[in-house]
Amino acid sequence: MDSNEWWGLVERARDAVGDxxxxRDAPDDPLPGVLADVLAALEPERIAAFAVTAVGVTDSACRWPLWNAAYLIEGGCGDDGFMDFRDGLALLGRETYSQAVADPDSLADVPVVVRMSRGERGWIGYKSLSAPVTEAYRRVRGETDSLDAAVEAALRERIRPAAPQGESWDAEDDEANRRRLPRLAALFLD
Incomplete structure (x- = not known):
């Protein structure tokens, strides 16, 4: 599955959910369930292909500046949290995702991020992409072992980032964050 088809499926789910x-709020976020519905209409091999492509898409966001943005937004962010953040970011759609990868400070314009800065409900990394994929596959095949095997086999062939790319800085250094992520710092540090 190419990235255009992958993003098309995400956008189909986003369109179905509407406003x-x-x-991106637990527990009533409708998007993961609707994405599972969209994926369940596919053949099992296409669902597995979606999962493999998801890894490639989210690997493209494995960048230190974005990780530091996630750290500011979520009040801390470890390895697993950053994986979930990138998955949740993808569920915000291709345009938001692409802008955030190119300029993590652009996340200051995303409504859920603004809500989070005010202490209101919201969490970008609430559900990983694996949850709707696994749910869809289980509906179609009645099991998920073959999904796991297919994804693992496909990923063995890929070169994946060993570490985040880009310039790194101490995520707890407020001055560095103000210089590198000024708009997010204004929301979360001031």
């Missing part, structure tokens, strides 16, 4: 597509 709630950016409600």
């Amino acid at each position: 709630r597509a950016d409600d």
Whole structure:
């Protein structure tokens, strides 16, 4: 599955959810369930291909500046949290995702991020992409072992980033964050 088809499936789910597509809030976020519905209409091999492509898409966001943005937004962010953040960021759609990868400070314009800065509900990394994929595959095949095997086999062939790319800085250094992520710092540090 190429990235255009992958993003098309994400956008189909976002369109079906409508105004709630950016409600990245637990526990009533409708998007993961609707994405599972969209994926369940595919053949099992296509669902597995979606999972493999998801890894490639989210690997493209494995960058230190974005990790530091996630750290500011979520009040801390470890390895697993950053994986979930990138998955949740993808669920915000291709345009938001691409802008954030190119300029993590652009996340200051994303409504859920603004809500989070005010202490309101919101969490970008609430659900990983694996949850709707696994749910869809289980509906179609009645099991998920073959999904895991297919994804693992496909990923063995890929070169994946060993570490985040880009310039790194101490995520707890407020002055560095103000210089590198000024708009996010204004939301979360001031």
